[in-house]
Amino acid sequence: MQTELADFMVGTQDGDDAQAIIGKCVHCGFCTATCPTYQLLGDELDGPRGRIYLIKQMVEGQPVTRETQLHLDRCLTCRNCETTCPSGVQYSRLLDIGRRIVETKVERPMKERVLRYSLAHFVPERRLFSAAMELGRLARPFLSANLQAKMPVGQVPRPTPIGHHARKMLFLEGCVQPAISPNINVATRRVLDALGIELIAPASAGCCGAIRLHLSNLDSGLDDIRRNIDAWWPYVEQGVDAIVMNASGCGATVKEYGHLLRDDPVYAEKANRIVALTKDLAELLPGYVDKLRPLIASPERRHVTFHPPCTLQHGQQIKGAVEGLLRSLDIDVRVPSDAHLCCGSAGTYSISQPALASQLRNNKVAALEATEPELIVSANIGCISHLAAASKTPVRHWIELVDDMLSRAHWVE
Known part of the structure; x- marks a missing residue:
């Protein structure tokens, strides 16, 4: 599919990327068969093929409306369409470009602006989010059923290993996981400790960047990414074996660091090294089955x-x-x-x-x-x-x- 970029997109990285990605789409429609929102709503513009067409219109300079924004908002960014696509269209990257354009051209209602601002500035901050969760649990009996469902009962913490091992790996604890379900991180440490692996989680590392990136706060999301790279880099230079992810959402984002910082003269090379070291638990543990089974x-x-x-x-x-x-x-x-x-x-x-x-x-x-x-x-x-x-x-x-x-x-x- 050919795309004639508008003047404001010509010569920009987003413009070049959008043109290349759209050019791969042949509008075959295979993606609609596996798109969750298309299956629910039955609207072509609530499926990947329709959203690609909307983004094509935007980068060509056609009017961007509130309706365009709604259709892009409804996308889950589940990337099921990427798995289905026979042409290898990198839809999620195109969607990010489209959403950033929409944010500059369509003003959201006040309620949405407040919600998105709160999510971007509150959820990724571990201490604030943890404090809010504790307050919410105290007030749980007085909350509505809907809010109670989002406020899980606190866990009884399990013992955390304190042993030291020659083999060391970095570990991202995350921003919401320690507050909602801290025993996931404890269990990760316990299992790897039993296998003779020590996990190191630098205190200065925080949100992987996904929350702000998904809300089209690109600059803040990139700041999160650079902060994590700075926190991990001394250990990378010391030769850690891997950077372990036990939340697949964080892992998917960290593995995009190389792409997101590809034009950063200071961080591009470091970001690629981080990507090479990043392993989801599902990639890491199968190599230890023989050692794990006797335990x-x-x-x-x-x-x-x-x-x-x-x-x-x-x-x-x-x-x-x-x-x-x-x-x-x-x-x-x-x-x-x-x-x-x-x-x-x-x-x-x-x-x-x-x-x-x-x-x-x-x-x-x-x-x-x-x-x-x-x-x-x-x-x-x-x-x-x-x-x-x-x-x-x-x-x-x-x-x-x-x-x-x-x-x-x-x-x-």
């Missing part, structure tokens, strides 16, 4: 259903790794019939688009519970908290299950 003490066969987050299967293109690992530990793992579809969490989507997010979640929970699991496991805090709000079956991170199965002889609690 597993649980005699009963567990029956669980795995919900693969979009950021794992479509963003990072990691498929089957979690299921394979758990099966190697003698766990009966099932997947729902709609495993390729988004659950509706999608970062801040469940807050900014609650109606669509609830529909997608209800469909996903029905498919998950149809497999009759004793436990639902996933790989991203957003999916876990979103599904748990509607599921009768407990929902946890899969690393917590592995931690539960570690030999009691290894941990004295």
Whole structure:
């Protein structure tokens, strides 16, 4: 598809990128078959093909309207369409460009501006978010059912390993995960400690940048990225083996650092090195199965259903790794019939688009519970908290299950 860039896009990186990405699209429509919002709404402009056409109009200088903004807002950025696309269209990168253009040309209603500002300046700040969660839990009995669902009961912390090992890896603790479900990070440390790996989490590292980037706050998102690189770089120079991610949303974002900072003369090379070192737990642990299996003490066969987050299967293109690992530990793992579809969490989507997010979640929970699991496991805090709000079956991170199965002889609690 040919694109004639408007003057304001000519000679810019966004213009060049948009022209190249749009040029790969042949409008075959395969993407609409796997687009969650198109399936719900049945509107061509609420599917990838229609949104690409809207962005093409924008970069060619045609009027940008509030309706254009709404159609782009409704996209989950699940990237299912990228997995489906036979032409390799990098839709998510084009969508980011389109959303940034819209923000400069269409003024949002005051309510939306306040919400987006609050999300961008509050959620990524770990201390603020953690304090708010504690206050919310205290007030939980007085909150509405909808707010209670978003305010999970606090966890009883499990013992954290304090041992030191020769093999060291960096670890991103995240911004919301420590407040919502801190035992995910504890379980990650415990399992890797049992394998002789010490995790290092520099205090100055924070949000991966995803929240602000998804809200089109590019400069603030890039600041988050540079801060993390600065926090990790001394350890990279010392030769750490990897940078471990246990939230697939963070992993998908960190693996984009090289692209996002490709024109930064100071950080471009460092960013590429960070990307090369970044490993999701699902990439890391399969290499340790032989060492992990003897540490597993649980005699009963567990029956669980795995919900693969979009950021794992479509963003990072990691498929089957979690299921394979758990099966190697003698766990009966099932997947729902709609495993390729988004659950509706999608970062801040469940807050900014609650109606669509609830529909997608209800469909996903029905498919998950149809497999009759004793436990639902996933790989991203957003999916876990979103599904748990509607599921009768407990929902946890899969690393917590592995931690539960570690030999009691290894941990004295």
